[in-house]
Amino acid sequence: xxxxxxxxxxxxxxxxxxxxxxxxxxxxxxxxxxxxxxxxxxxxxxxxxxxxxxxxxxxxxxxxxxxxxxxxxxxxxxxxxxxxxxxxxxxx
Amino acid sequence: xxxxxxxxxxxxxxxxxxxxxxxxxxxxxxxxxxxxxxxxxxxxxxxxxxxxxxxxxxxxxxxxxxxxxxxxxxxxxxxxxxxxxxxxxxxxxxxxxxxxxxxxxxxxxxxxxxxxxxxxxxxxxxxxxxxxxxxxxxxxxxxxxxxxxxxxxxxxxxxxxxxxxxxxxxxxxxxxxxxxxxxxxxxxxxxxxxxxxxxxxxxxxxxxxxxxxxxxxxxxxxxxxxxxxxxxxxxxxxxxxxxxxxxxxxxxxxxxxxxxxxxxxxxxxxxxxxxxxxxxxxxxxxxxxxxxxxxxxxxxxxxxxxxxxxxxxxxxxxxxxxxxxxxxxxxxxxxxxxxxxxxxxxxxxxxxxxxxxxxxxxxxxxxxxxxxxxxxxxxxxxxxxxxxxxxxxxxxxxxxxxxxxxxxxxxxxxxxxxxxxxxxxxxxxxxxxxxxxxxxxxxxxxxxxxxxxxxxxxxxxxxxxxxxxxxxxxxxxxxxxxxxxxxxxxxxxxxxxxxxxxxxxxxxxxxxxxxxxxxxxxxxxx
Numbered sequence: 122x123x124x125x126x127x128x129x130x131x132x133x134x135x136x137x138x139x140x141x142x143x144x145x146x147x148x149x150x151x152x153x154x155x156x157x158x159x160x161x162x163x164x165x166x167x168x169x170x171x172x173x174x175x176x177x178x179x180x181x182x183x184x185x186x187x188x189x190x191x192x193x194x195x196x197x198x199x200x201x202x203x204x205x206x207x208x209x210x211x212x213x
Numbered sequence: 214x215x216x217x218x219x220x221x222x223x224x225x226x227x228x229x230x231x232x233x234x235x236x237x238x239x240x241x242x243x244x245x246x247x248x249x250x251x252x253x254x255x256x257x258x259x260x261x262x263x264x265x266x267x268x269x270x271x272x273x274x275x276x277x278x279x280x281x282x283x284x285x286x287x288x289x290x291x292x293x294x295x296x297x298x299x300x301x302x303x304x305x306x307x308x309x310x311x312x313x314x315x316x317x318x319x320x321x322x323x324x325x326x327x328x329x330x331x332x333x334x335x336x337x338x339x340x341x342x343x344x345x346x347x348x349x350x351x352x353x354x355x356x357x358x359x360x361x362x363x364x365x366x367x368x369x370x371x372x373x374x375x376x377x378x379x380x381x382x383x384x385x386x387x388x389x390x391x392x393x394x395x396x397x398x399x400x401x402x403x404x405x406x407x408x409x410x411x412x413x414x415x416x417x418x419x420x421x422x423x424x425x426x427x428x429x430x431x432x433x434x435x436x437x438x439x440x441x442x443x444x445x446x447x448x449x450x451x452x453x454x455x456x457x458x459x460x461x462x463x464x465x466x467x468x469x470x471x472x473x474x475x476x477x478x479x480x481x482x483x484x485x486x487x488x489x490x491x492x493x494x495x496x497x498x499x500x501x502x503x504x505x506x507x508x509x510x511x512x513x514x515x516x517x518x519x520x521x522x523x524x525x526x527x528x529x530x531x532x533x534x535x536x537x538x539x540x541x542x543x544x545x546x547x548x549x550x551x552x553x554x555x556x557x558x559x560x561x562x563x564x565x566x567x568x569x570x571x572x573x574x575x576x577x578x579x580x581x582x583x584x585x586x587x588x589x590x591x592x593x594x595x596x597x598x599x600x601x602x603x604x605x606x607x608x609x610x611x612x613x614x615x616x617x618x619x620x621x622x623x624x625x626x627x628x629x630x631x632x633x634x635x636x637x638x639x640x641x642x643x644x645x646x647x648x649x650x651x652x653x654x655x656x657x658x659x660x661x662x663x664x665x666x667x668x669x670x671x672x673x674x675x676x677x678x679x680x681x682x683x684x685x686x687x688x689x690x691x692x693x694x695x696x697x698x699x700x701x702x703x704x705x706x707x708x709x710x711x712x713x714x715x716x717x718x719x720x721x722x723x724x725x726x727x728x729x730x731x732x733x734x735x736x737x738x739x
Binding site: 132135136140145153168173196198202211 | 467539540561568571572579585597599614669670
């Protein structure tokens with residue numbers, strides 16, 4: 122099945138990246154076709170895997186202590202448009 | 214042959230005894246970088262800071278207080294690691310001119326050990342690719358293209374075209390790092406590995422490429438591609454050096470919550486002599502379609518090598534191997550869609566002049582900043598993450614991932630200690646041939662033997678084994694159990710000793726512009 126025009130537009134809006142041309146759309150079609158091979162695999166009763174470290178349970182929350190910061194100047198250095206301590210975006 | 218002895222046994226002693234100084238090493242590497250510029254391995258050369266670091270190292274050696282084996286050692290870092298005060302581009306227009314405000318943890322660790330950071334190496338844009346041909350700074354050339362070994366075997370085309378059109382790719386995406394190590398411009402380099410990006414170019418460039426267990430080395434400061442698979446990779450000229458690098462990099466990082474909390478103890482590799490207690494598994498599915506006959510022969514020869522030395526060599530099965538690439542395709546594009554969302558032109562990186570609205574500025578910035586490969590993956594990823602597709606593609610892929618990971622668990626539980634497989638399907642392709650297929654097709658083909666280790670988070674290493682019929686390097690891969698790097702590297706080191714991979718014999722290359730490539734003997738110091 123081909124991807125509908127509505128979905129293509131929706132994707133461009135979500136991704137904030139455009140397909141640019143027919144080649145871009147075809148690339149997506151091929152990618153979907155390729156991914157469809159997944160459905161050949163029987164995954165009944167299989168849990169999705171988020172992380173290979175799930176057994177070790179290493180994802181943790183640390184204490185809410187301030188350990189670093191006060192680096193506004195460094196963080197602003199790479200921004201092209203700024204005013205005082207604000208990043209500037211076009212209105213609208 | 215001296216270059217093979219490596220950091221621990223050769224270089225460190227020479228530095229301590231004053232037979233060579235850190236500044237001499239640094240200067241020689243910088244000179245070699247200049248004369249091998251045509252390889253396009255480096256994006257940025259940090260000459261001033263490197264020399265300063267070398268001088269500081271020299272002071273420490275004079276005082277008799279070097280920081281360790283890595284003190285004064287010139288290294289290179291792939292350009293997707295943040296390096297404070299040095300441009301970090303990811304070979305993309307999106308980050309041209311971006312000066313990192315901080316060091317990635319692995320970079321900081323190397324500097325804390327006294328290493329000398331020579332520069333940032335070239336890659337495929339945002340590490341997406343298997344050729345190191347798709348970055349904005351152009352492709353990286355494999356140093357072996359200019360080796361006596363390759364030239365002897367190749368049929369010369371018209372005389373004037375000889376060096377220009379014949380060159381072969383490095384593989385990718387850490388091609389710059391692999392080329393840098395292979396051409397002696399540094400002693401070790403950092404790469405990254407998400408689907409094989411360290412092991413693939415290592416195999417093509419005749420160097421050692423280590424992919425550590427996921428969670429062993431911090432990813433803080435490594436510009437992410439796939440958070441659940443990315444790892445920093447290590448490229449060196451011998452296995453022992455990889456162990457040295459690993460020792461300085463591994464361990465918990467409070468800034469990366471996906472690093473394990475266990476204590477890591479750096480280790481020296483024993484000189485294994487008896488492999489009779491070792492069980493080596495040969496996964497039959499890795500005899501993949503398209504595997505070249507010379508690599509198949511080398512793989513078989515390697516299995517015999519272990520068998521004849523008394524090891525137990527058994528055929529095993531990893532039945533879901535063939536789905537690994539499809540699974541990767543979905544999970545990778547999904548995570549990429551998320552990770553690339555941060556590039557909007559506001560806080561850093563390229564910003565479009567478009568002023569109509571915030572959204573149009575974002576869209577224009579991303580259109581201008583990303584190449585087709587990156588944009589294609591973002592769009593695909595967003596497709597798979599759409600509400601109507603989420604279960605069908607993303608969650609499905611996560612389930613298949615578990616099946617792939619379980620395949621390995623079953624095999625290792627059956628008594629196998631280590632797996633032996635090829636790293637790539639063939640030796641390095643000529644650039645002109647490689648670019649005839651698009652990036653996604655190539656990645657699909659080339660990642661097939663390396664990708665599953667990333668899915669399962671397992672450690673894997675590519676060891677240079679022999680030269681192909683075309684005179685180019687071929688590497689074989691060992692895959693180990695989670696966090697069993699010591700065993701993995703010990704076996705790899707034994708294998709390396711058995712195969713005695715030849716040293717690259719780089720020829721003089723007369724260039725139109727300048728820079729005669731000096732015979733590599735000048736880069737050794739023994």
